[in-house]
Amino acid sequence: MYVPKNIKISQYLEDKAINSLHSSNHPLSQPEDEQPILQIWGRASLEGEVRISGAKNSALAIMAGVLLCSDECRLQNVPILVDVTRMEQILEALGVKLNRQGNILDVDASNIGKSQAPYDLVSQMRASFFVIGPLLTRLGVASVPLPGGCAIGARPVDLHVRGLQAMGADVCIEHGMVHACVRGRRSRLQGAKIYLDYPSVGATETLMMAATLAEGETIIENAAQEPEVEDLANFCRAMGAQISGAGTNTILISGVDRLHETDYSIIPDRIEAGTFLVAGAITDSEISLYPVIPEHLAPVIAKLQEIGTQIVTDAPNRLRVVPGALRATDIETLPYPGFPTDMQAQFMALLAIAEGNSVISETVFENRLRHVAELNRMGADIRVKGNHAIVKGVPRLLGAPVMATDLRASAALVLAGLAAEGKTIVQGLHHLDRGYDNLEGKLSQLGAKLRRVTPQTQTSAKSSPIGQPNSQLSVCTSQLSPHQ
Ligand code: EPZ
Numbered sequence: 313m314y315v316p317k318n319i320k321i322s323q324y325l326e327d328k329a330i331n332s333l334h335s336s337n338h339p340l341s342q343p344e345d346e347q348p349i350l351q352i353w354g355r356a357s358l359e360g361e362v363r364i365s366g367a368k369n370s371a372l373a374i375m376a377g378v379l380l381c382s383d384e385c386r387l388q389n390v391p392i393l394v395d396v397t398r399m400e401q402i403l404e405a406l407g408v409k410l411n412r413q414g415n416i417l418d419v420d421a422s423n424i425g426k427s428q429a430p431y432d433l434v435s436q437m438r439a440s441f442f443v444i445g446p447l448l449t450r451l452g453v454a455s456v457p458l459p460g461g462c463a464i465g466a467r468p469v470d471l472h473v474r475g476l477q478a479m480g481a482d483v484c485i486e487h488g489m490v491h492a493c494v495r496g497r498r499s500r501l502q503g504a505k506i507y508l509d510y511p512s513v514g515a516t517e518t519l520m521m522a523a524t525l526a527e528g529e530t531i532i533e534n535a536a537q538e539p540e541v542e543d544l545a546n547f548c549r550a551m552g553a554q555i556s557g558a559g560t561n562t563i564l565i566s567g568v569d570r571l572h573e574t575d576y577s578i579i580p581d582r583i584e585a586g587t588f589l590v591a592g593a594i595t596d597s598e599i600s601l602y603p604v605i606p607e608h609l610a611p612v613i614a615k616l617q618e619i620g621t622q623i624v625t626d627a628p629n630r631l632r633v634v635p636g637a638l639r640a641t642d643i644e645t646l647p648y649p650g651f652p653t654d655m656q657a658q659f660m661a662l663l664a665i666a667e668g669n670s671v672i673s674e675t676v677f678e679n680r681l682r683h684v685a686e687l688n689r690m691g692a693d694i695r696v697k698g699n700h701a702i703v704k705g706v707p708r709l710l711g712a713p714v715m716a717t718d719l720r721a722s723a724a725l726v727l728a729g730l731a732a733e734g735k736t737i738v739q740g741l742h743h744l745d746r747g748y749d750n751l752e753g754k755l756s757q758l759g760a761k762l763r764r765v766t767p768q769t770q771t772s773a774k775s776s777p778i779g780q781p782n783s784q785l786s787v788c789t790s791q792l793s794p795h796q
Contacts, residue, residue, distance in 0.1 A: 350738040350752060352729035353761035354711055358597035360758050364585045364604055365391040365749035366415065366578035370543040372439040373517045374578060375399045377544055378408065378419045379446035380524055381551050383573035387417040390578060391749040394742070398437045405430045406443070428455040431488070437746075438462060441469055442514060444492060445522035448481060449501050453493040458485060463718040465677040471508055471515035478504040479519070479526055503528030503567055511536040511561065511647045517544055523565035524553040532563040538648040539608045543579045550574040582608040583654045584748060585631070587723050589613070590658045591755065592633030593621040594665070594731045599758055603629040611651045615643060615659065619666060640668030640705055645676050657683045657724035663703045664692035665731060670703040683721035686714040690728050690736065708733055716740035719747040726751065730760055 366389035376399070378385050390396060392415070400410055400417075407425035411418040427447050434440040438459040447454035459469065469490070473483050476492055480502040483492045494501060503526050508515055516536040521544070523530035535541070537559055545558030551571035557563045585604045592599040593616060606613070606625050613623045613631075618641045622634035640663060645653040653676040663670040664687055674680045681701055684694045689712045693704040711734030716722030722744040729736030738744075741764070744751060752762050 347739065348741050348764050348766045350726065350729075350741055350744075351763050351765055352711070352726065352732075352736040352738065354709075354729055354732035354734060354736060356595070356730070356759055356761045358592060358595050358599050358730075358755070358758040358760060361600035361602065362588055362754050362758055364580045364588070364601055365389075365393075367391070367540055367543065367581040367583075368393060368395060368747050369439075369513070369538075369583075370540040370578050370581075371396055372399050373442055373540060373544045374547045374576070375403060375417075375419075376439075376442040376446055376517075377521055377547055378403070378421050379406070379424060379443060380421075380450055380521060380548065380553075381571045381573065382422045382450075383571075384418065384420045384422070385551070385573055386575040387419065388415065388575070388577040389580075390415050390417045391581065393749050394746045395437055395439065398433055399440060402429055402433045402440050402443065405433060406447070424451070427451045427453045429457065431457045434459060438467060439514070441472070441490075442518055442521070444472065444490060445476070445518035445520075448476060448492045448494070449522045449525040452499055455489050455491045458488050458490050463682065464680040467677075469514070471510065471512045472518045475504075475506045475508070475515060475519040475532075476501075476522060478506050479522060479530065480504070500567070501526035503530040503565075505531045505533070507533045508535060510534075513538050513541060513647075516541050516563070520545060520555065520558070520563055520565060521548065523567060524548050524555070524571065525569070526565075526567040528567055530565045530567070532565075533561065535561050535563045536647060537561060539579060539582060539605070547574070547576045550576050579608070580604050580629075581749075582612075583652065583720075584751075585609060586612040586652070586655045587658050587727070587748075587751075588754075589616060589621075589623060589631065589633055590655075590662050590727055591730060591758075591760075593619070593635055593638070594662050594727050595760075596635045597758075598632065598634055600626065600630060600632045602627070602631070604631050605629065606631060611649060612655055615641060615651060619662065638662065638666035638705070640666045640670040640703070642671045642673075644673040647676065653677055653680060654720050656680065657720040658727055660684070660694065660701060660703060661687060661692075661724040661728040661731070664690075664694065664706065664728065665709060666703075666705040668705055670705070672701045672703060674699045674701075680718070680720075682717040683724050686717070686721070686725055687728055689714055690732055692728075710734060711736040713737040713739070716743045719743050723748065723751070726755070726762075729762070730755070 409420040434457040441459045444456040481492045513536040542559035545555045554566040620636040624632040691710040709732035711732045
């Protein structure tokens with residue numbers, strides 16, 4: 313087993329593991345009645361336009377990608393959300409210097425001092441495993457905690473590991489850590505031909521980054537084609553990497569000796585945009601979204617039009633929802649350009665009030681139907697059979713207290729609350745904050761009646777729905793942005 317000289321692994325892991333759960337900022341460490349909740353008064357129609365933030369799943373991969381560069385880089389359009397903050401903490405723990413101003417993040421990874429990512433941070437966010445590729449190819453060694461499973465599935469990293477081994481890395485997993493180093497006397501990873509058994513987004517990104525500084529050519533076949541993979545490739549190319557074919561199922565990378573500084577702007581978040589398209593459809597409201605890249609939303613737009621909602625492209629980067637009577641349809645989640653699994657829950661909330669029966673099949677993650685029970689609490693009629701949900705449309709949903717179980721499930725419950733009669737209370741907001749940049753602030757700007765209530769504000773706000781003199785909305789929203 314390979315162990316960095318100055319770290320006693322087992323003791324380090326044990327302490328960290330125990331501490332992380334008890335650390336005061338771990339959301340689940342707060343007693344339930346101290347966790348913020350979201351109160352939603354449904355049936356308000358929305359209007360106006362909403363600004364879409366930078367893409368979370370691009371930002372996380374690109375932030376791992378800065379480790380490839382021994383110069384300073386500037387990232388623009390970086391969303392403000394908990395997962396991005398966690399990735400910043402991981403980069404800082406590895407010795408990267410960061411300076412954040414709003415949506416701009418200046419990074420300096422010229423002197424990364426560590427090849428080991430901290431357990432307590434990585435264990436809270438799977439995407440941090442993406443640092444293994446850049447660390448290994450830049451330093452020749454990397455130790456990253458094995459990201460455990462999460463609410464939506466086991467989520468192994470075997471494809472990442474096998475790809476790195478094909479590029480000449482020795483990889484062993486011990487005590488919950490993945491230790492990787494360049495085999496033998498070579499100092500660099502070697503180009504290789506890698507066929508992915510499944511077009512995994514994460515594995516494609518890890519191997520593409522590892523290949524940028526490897527010796528020779530790497531071909532990744534059956535690669536993921538998601539827009540976030542292409543955005544990461546464009547970022548690496550802006551630093552001087554030689555990558556072609558990103559966005560297709562075959563990516564070719566010719567390794568280079570080093571990468572240089574760049575100033576890069578992250579693409580808009582297609583999943584946040586998709587969530588707002590559904591917000592318009594489910595509340596029967598006409599709203600506009602910008603900036604967006606309509607092509608990235610093609611499968612989502614196609615399904616909305618099948619359901620009866622028109623999506624109009626008012627400008628190359630602007631979409632408008634024109635609501636209509638909702639009809640049932642069937643959905644099967646697939647790797648891009650198929651229907652995104654990250655939009656499955658939001659569409660289930662929509663189809664819950666569509667005319668007729670819909671079948672939703674989740675094929676990407678094995679445990680991503682946990683929002684069904686919560687939607688049924690709101691009067692939906694959904695049955696689960698294996699990885700299929702049979703949705704029998706009902707005339708309306710009714711407000712109820714519900715619990716979010718994962719990131720996209722939390723968004724679905726917020727959307728259901730907007731459409732429901734009466735008041736909905738959403739708990740488990742730490743899921744929402746992980747992946748949405750001020751969702752409720754943006755929704756309330758569109759006219760939604762909702763309020764985040766923290767224990768402090770609970771007592772005073774109890775009686776007053778939004779719009780009454782002592783409404784506390786402004787206070788709640790300010791608690792969202794971690795950087796203030
Ligand atoms: C990315 O996760 C996204 N996360 C996910 O978004 C998204 O749902 C997913 O891609 C699919 O589009 C980020 O980019 C940070 P995968 P990732 O590797 O890379 C199996 C959200 O809501 N698999 O494409 O982890 C795996 O178990 C999140 O924003 C292996 O078996 O997804 C899963 O069933 C949730 N072995 C399937 O492939 C591996 O080594 C797809 O996973 C890797 C993956």
